[in-house]
Amino acid sequence: MKEVRIPEDRVAVLIGEKGETKEEFEEVTNCELTIEDNLARIEGDTLDEMDAQNAVKAVGRGFNPDKALNVVEKDKILHLIDINNYADTDNSRERLKGRVIGRNGETRRHLEKEGNVEISVYGKTIGIIGVAQNIEIVNEVINQLLNGRSHSSAYNYLEKNQAKIKR
Secondary structure, eight states: OEEEEOOHHHHHHHHOGGGHHHHHHHHHHTOEEEEETTEEEEESOHHHHHHHHHHHHHHHTTOOHHHHGGGGSTTEEEEEEEGGGTOSSHHHHHHHHHHHHOGGGHHHHHHHHHHTOEEEEETTEEEEEEEHHHHHHHHHHHHHHHTTOOHHHHHHHHHHTGGGOOO
16 A cells, blocks of 8 residues: 655545546556545555556646646656755745746746656646656756756757657
8 A cells, every 4th residue: 555645735636526536546547546634545556556656646746637647658757856955945946936837837838848748836846747768858957947047048958859859
């Protein structure tokens, strides 16, 4: 059995209307999901539990359930970046989140499209779902943004590595 704590405001997202999302998670992951307060308990075969754990964790880190279930696909993983490693105050954390999201979400959408990944910026983390090779490249772009590099410089890195992105 695996357990995952998720933020209180994400519990309803994981359960879904009339329990539909929870049922879909159980069906896709072949695991039983029990949710009490903000703790999700996952029971199933070991590998299925790991997939379900990552999908539940993804919902907890701000992904919508459909995107979160992508981690169950072959070769897809969830990678989390702790913004606290780059920020020392709430103000700087919000500023850094804004750099990754961009005006009206432009930066995040650009990274998702060109990097062939899904990105969620939630709380103190940035989550990336995709194949490891793509995550590695997009993670470096985000790292550059969080360290103060210009958007154009970070985008140039992404462009130079386009041939390595798996579609």
